[in-house]
Amino acid sequence: MTVPPDDWRARAQALADQLSDQGDITDPAWRRVVACVPRHVFVPAFYSDDDPSELVDATDPRWLSLVYSDDTLVTQRKEHPDQPGMLWSTSSSTRPSFMLRMLHILDVADGMTVLEIGSGTGYNAALLSERLGPSQIVSVDIDPELINAARARLADAGYHPTLIAGDGARGYPLGAPYDRLIATVATERVPPTWVEQVRPGGVILADVRPRGMTWAGALARLTVAGDGTATGPLISCTWGFMSTRRAVALPGIPESAPIDTSTTHTRTSDVGREALSTPGLSLLIWQQLPGINAFPGATTTRITTPDGSWATVSDDTPAKVEHGGPSDIWHHVETAHTWWITHGHPGVEAFGLTVQQNRHRFWFQTPDCESWPQS
Ligand SMILES: C[S@@+](CC[C@H](N)C(=O)[O-])C[C@H]1O[C@@H](n2cnc3c(N)ncnc32)[C@H](O)[C@@H]1O
Numbered sequence: 001m002t003v004p005p006d007d008w009r010a011r012a013q014a015l016a017d018q019l020s021d022q023g024d025i026t027d028p029a030w031r032r033v034v035a036c037v038p039r040h041v042f043v044p045a046f047y048s049d050d051d052p053s054e055l056v057d058a059t060d061p062r063w064l065s066l067v068y069s070d071d072t073l074v075t076q077r078k079e080h081p082d083q084p085g086m087l088w089s090t091s092s093s094t095r096p097s098f099m100l101r102m103l104h105i106l107d108v109a110d111g112m113t114v115l116e117i118g119s120g121t122g123y124n125a126a127l128l129s130e131r132l133g134p135s136q137i138v139s140v141d142i143d144p145e146l147i148n149a150a151r152a153r154l155a156d157a158g159y160h161p162t163l164i165a166g167d168g169a170r171g172y173p174l175g176a177p178y179d180r181l182i183a184t185v186a187t188e189r190v191p192p193t194w195v196e197q198v199r200p201g202g203v204i205l206a207d208v209r210p211r212g213m214t215w216a217g218a219l220a221r222l223t224v225a226g227d228g229t230a231t232g233p234l235i236s237c238t239w240g241f242m243s244t245r246r247a248v249a250l251p252g253i254p255e256s257a258p259i260d261t262s263t264t265h266t267r268t269s270d271v272g273r274e275a276l277s278t279p280g281l282s283l284l285i286w287q288q289l290p291g292i293n294a295f296p297g298a299t300t301t302r303i304t305t306p307d308g309s310w311a312t313v314s315d316d317t318p319a320k321v322e323h324g325g326p327s328d329i330w331h332h333v334e335t336a337h338t339w340w341i342t343h344g345h346p347g348v349e350a351f352g353l354t355v356q357q358n359r360h361r362f363w364f365q366t367p368d369c370e371s372w373p374q375s
Contacts, residue, residue, distance in 0.1 A: 011068035024097040033130045042123040046073035088251035093121040115178040117168035118185035122150030129159040137161035138175040171197040186241040190355045200226030207240040211254045216282035218348045229356045236348040254293035259310045271337045272319040273301040280347045284336035
């Protein structure tokens with residue numbers, strides 16, 4: 001369907017007005033950008049929220065109003081080879097309010113260059129191209145099919161930024177140094193390449209969270225120092241991006257490693273499974289248990305760590321804890337919980353992150369704070 005310009009322009013303007021009214025756009029430059037980028041060009045088809053097996057495209061009367069709504073539109077789903085029959089979202093056009101919130105935090109200015117990790121549909125690359133000029137923008141996605149589609153759609157809309165198919169963890173050194181790097185896909189680690197490819201004083205904005213734990217992370221706004229480190233505050237983000245894929249064919253979900261239940265210990269705990277999704281506390285738990293994966297069920301959640309330790313924790317009070325493997329990992333959750341209570345239930349914004357090479361160090365209130373719970 002060809003959408004008459006009068007029609008999409010009115011809808012794009014209405015979306016820009018809505019985002020301004022909601023407080024997601026405060027900068028008039030971004031209001032203009034949202035009003036003049038045709039989102040419908042980037043999402044010719046997406047999966048219905050009501051029935052994820054149904055594709056909504058231009059033949060569907062709902063299509064255009066959904067395109068110009070403040071909603072995430074899932075555009076690609078894949079099966080994990082180990083879990084036949086289950087489909088996971090592997091690409092989407094992110095909810096515009098969240099995208100615009102990030103673009104404001106990124107704090108761009110005329111003349112800046114930006115590296116985007118996670119091109120997806122190309123819509124965000126179009127927003128950046130409209131704001132800064134396409135020659136200032138490089139965008140990378142692991143999926144060559146998505147890159148080809150995004151490149152064609154960007155060209156249709158009149159933008160020609162540099163689009164690269166490859167693993168975003170490598171960045172794109174040929175375009176470096178960048179003034180800004182924005183990752184629109186969640187990562188457990190800020191790779192050293194990102195720090196190397198952003199100029200000193202430049203900013204990295206990334207959604208950092210344990211693999212697959214969309215409810216347990218934060219946005220990190222890191223300023224690059226020039227000595228191989230990047231440091232900055234964490235910003236609350238209750239529901240983040242899908243996790244990075246390690247290969248094109250694999251959705252970014254945690255692989256459920258086999259666990260040994262031959263020796264299972266049972267006990268109770270005053271700390272229930274809700275600790276895992278409590279803002280602030282979930283960061284401390286992650287710091288205590290690097291490599292944690294969580295598998296929530298209806299009434300229990302199982303957590304695992306790379307050394308083969310596991311714990312399954314119920315909803316009850318006190319919570320029933322079953323655990324096995326080399327250590328009682330729920331004990332680490334309890335330690336983090338005690339520290340968090342003692343320090344006045346700090347939220348995400350009380351914390352920050354310093355990255356140096358492969359080391360991630362979360363801190364409390366100031367970068368030199370080392371007062372972490374010891375296990
Ligand atoms: C939420 S979508 C990005 C939305 C996009 N910015 C837009 O405006 O449509 C996340 C994207 O990250 C990509 N991705 C996942 N793992 C990646 C990786 N390792 N390197 C680069 N891109 C990756 C996915 O293919 C997906 O397209």
